[in-house]
Amino acid sequence: MKKRYIAIIVLIGVVIGWITFGGTQAVLHATSTTEFCVSCHTMEKPLHEYQGSVHFSNSKGVRAECADCHIPTHNTVDYLWTKIRASKDIYHEFVTGKIDTEEKYEEHRLEMAQTVWDQLKANDSATCRSCHSFNAMELYEQPKGAREMHISAQKDGQTCIDCHKGVAHMAPQMKLDTSAFDHLYDLAKSTPDNAKHVYPLDFIKMGELATINPTVELDVVKTDGDKRTVTVSGYQMKGAESVIYLGNGKRSILASLTENGQKALKLGEPSTDEYGNEWRTASLTGDITAPVVDSNKSLWEYGEKLDATYCSTCHAKIPPNHFTVNAWGPVAKSMGSRTDISDLNLEILTKFLQNNAKDVVKEQE
Numbered sequence: 091m092k093k094r095y096i097a098i099i100v101l102i103g104v105v106i107g108w109i110t111f112g113g114t115q116a117v118l119h120a121t122s123t124t125e126f127c128v129s130c131h132t133m134e135k136p137l138h139e140y141q142g143s144v145h146f147s148n149s150k151g152v153r154a155e156c157a158d159c160h161i162p163t164h165n166t167v168d169y170l171w172t173k174i175r176a177s178k179d180i181y182h183e184f185v186t187g188k189i190d191t192e193e194k195y196e197e198h199r200l201e202m203a204q205t206v207w208d209q210l211k212a213n214d215s216a217t218c219r220s221c222h223s224f225n226a227m228e229l230y231e232q233p234k235g236a237r238e239m240h241i242s243a244q245k246d247g248q249t250c251i252d253c254h255k256g257v258a259h260m261a262p263q264m265k266l267d268t269s270a271f272d273h274l275y276d277l278a279k280s281t282p283d284n285a286k287h288v289y290p291l292d293f294i295k296m297g298e299l300a301t302i303n304p305t306v307e308l309d310v311v312k313t314d315g316d317k318r319t320v321t322v323s324g325y326q327m328k329g330a331e332s333v334i335y336l337g338n339g340k341r342s343i344l345a346s347l348t349e350n351g352q353k354a355l356k357l358g359e360p361s362t363d364e365y366g367n368e369w370r371t372a373s374l375t376g377d378i379t380a381p382v383v384d385s386n387k388s389l390w391e392y393g394e395k396l397d398a399t400y401c402s403t404c405h406a407k408i409p410p411n412h413f414t415v416n417a418w419g420p421v422a423k424s425m426g427s428r429t430d431i432s433d434l435n436l437e438i439l440t441k442f443l444q445n446n447a448k449d450v451v452k453e454q455e
Contacts, residue, residue, distance in 0.1 A: 092222075093200040108334060112169035112267045113431050115404050118173060121173070121176075122156075122157040122161055122173075123155070123156075123157070124155045124157070124379050125185065127156040127157070127160075128156070130183045131183070131190060132179075132182070132183055132188075132189045132190055132195070135192060135195050135206075136259055139258065139259045139260050139364075140183065140258050141257065143257065143259075143283060144257075145159070145257065145258045146258075150178070152221075156197070156215060156291055158220065158221070159217050159218070159219065159258060160172070161173070161217070162213055162216045162217050163217075163220070164213075164216045164220070165213075165216075168213060168216070169173060172209075172427070178391070179273045189202075189313070199260075200262035200264075203255070203259070203261065204261050207251055207255060210249070210250070210251035210455035211249060211251055211252075214249050215249040215250035218250035218251070218399060219250065219312040220252070222250065224240065224243075224244050226337070227240060229241065231290075232239065235417075238412075239408075241380075248406060251407035252405065253406050254403045254405065255327065255405060256289035256404045256405070256428075259416050261403055261404045262403065263429065263430060264399045264400070264403045264448060265399075265405075266274070266395070266396070266399050266400075266435070267395070269290075270392055271435075272292050272390060273387065273388075274388055274392060275291065275381055277383050277388055278291060278382055278383050279381075281341070281381075281382055281383055281384045283366040284312045284313070285310055285313075285384035286309070286310055287308065287309060287310065287380035288307075288308050288310055288318065288383065288384055289304075289305055289306065289307060289308070289382055289383050289384075289385070289389055290302055290303075290304050290305070290306060290308070290378070290380055290381075290382050290384045291304055291380075291381065291382070291383065291389075292304050292379055292381075293434070293437070294378055294432060295375035296320070296322070296345070296351070296377065296378055297354070297376045297377050298348060298350050298351075299347065299348060299350055299351035299374060299376045300322070300334075300345045300347045300348060300374060300376065301346045301353055302322060302344070302345050302348060302378070303343055303344055303345065303346075303437060303441065304434065304437055305386060305389050305390075305393075305437075305438055305442070305443065305445070306322060306344045306345065306441075307386065308320035308321065308322055308323045308378070308382070309322075309323065309344065316379050317374070317377050317378070317379050318377065318378050318379075318382070319375065319377050320375070320376070320378055321373055321374065321375045322334060322344055322345050322347075322373065322374050323371070323372070323373040324336055324337065324344045324371075324372060324373075325337055325338050325340075325369050325370065325372060325418070326355070326357065326370055326371075326372035327341075327367055327368065327369050328360070328367065328368035328369075329367075331347075331352055332346060332347050332352065333345065333346055333347065334347065334372050334374065336415060336444065336445075337415070337450075338361070338363060338369045338413040338445075339367070339369065339416075340364075340416065340449065340450075341415065341419060342415050342419065342441065342445075345374065347374070349386050351376075352376055354374060354375075354376070355373070355374055356372070356373045356374070356375075357370050357371065357372050358370045358371030360374070380397065382408040384394045385452050386445075389438065389441075389442070389447075390442050392442075393438055393439055393441070393442025394420070394442065396431070396435055396438060396439040396442070397439060397442070397443075400425075400426070400429045400435075400439065401425065401439075410442065410443045410444075410445075410447055410451075411446060411447060411448045411451045412448065412449060413443070413448060414447050414448050414449045415444045415447045415449055415450060416448075417443045418440060418443040418447055419440065419444065422436065422439060422440040423440075426439070426440075429449035
């Protein structure tokens with residue numbers, strides 16, 4: 091009888107253990123499905139963003155579900171802690187209504203994104219690496235830009251989330267401190283009359299001759315009150331006579347010329363680059379009355395603020411000397427189209443990157 095009781099007790103313990111363990115597993119699994127994750131009203135917005143991403147629909151037919159990105163399975167402790175922390179979402183859904191409107195969601199978007207970024211940074215992007223790994227990448231089948239970034243990331247010990255912050259959901263829009271730009275105009279008020287070089291803060295007119303782009307260095311010929319006679323110097327390429335570029339082969343536009351401006355240009359002897367394009371030095375002198383500063387230091391400081399606000403929010407900071415002048419142009423334009431950056435700020439940011447680009451820095455060394 092004693093052995094029978096022991097057997098019954100053991101059997102009951104096994105059944106209770108099986109029910110407990112199995113039930114826990116079932117609950118954990120059920121609450122990890124995409125259907126469960128998006129069943130709450132507050133998940134409608136992130137659901138629509140996810141459905142518009144390559145992780146939802148792509149040419150390979152491979153779909154990453156919510157749990158694949160948000161629930162780490164490489165470590166039991168991390169897995170259970172993530173599930174426990176997720177209980178706050180239920181609390182806010184049914185009790186506080188913290189993000190139950192689109193306005194509230196946007197208000198907390200950065201906070202929520204930062205929580206996920208910090209988690210992925212701490213675990214070396216474990217959920218990303220469950221599908222992606224450097225060892226499995228055929229780098230030389232990737233576009234040149236992606237290949238260079240992945241090689242650099244391996245070398246510097248970066249993790250996936252350093253660069254890929256907006257892959258399935260819209261990245262939060264950072265707020266730019268507009269007082270930084272206002273400060274440039276304050277500096278312009280104190281630009282001395284005897285300044286030898288000046289730099290415009292905006293697109294400015296050189297009389298009827300040209301439009302000068304912001305940040306461009308202008309040599310001062312003379313000053314008469316608010317009017318300055320200045321010279322912009324760069325290069326002209328055959329076939330693109332309406333613009334002055336930064337350098338031979340460097341397509342960073344310094345000025346856009348009118349017909350009168352093209353006629354007034356002082357041109358040097360032509361030379362041909364390695365691609366067969368004909369270049370020659372070009373300079374144009376005319377009058378300006380717009381605000382200018384006498385040092386580009388403050389402009390580049392503002393450019394760094396723009397970089398931190400509009401670029402480094404979504405990916406790790408890319409140093410200006412990572413790309414060439416010509417590469418930065420389309421990169422900045424394509425990335426800028428994904429943000430609410432103004433045309434002026436995008437031009438200042440582009441000029442900051444181009445004037446500190448790989449081929450410019452190399453020439454200065």
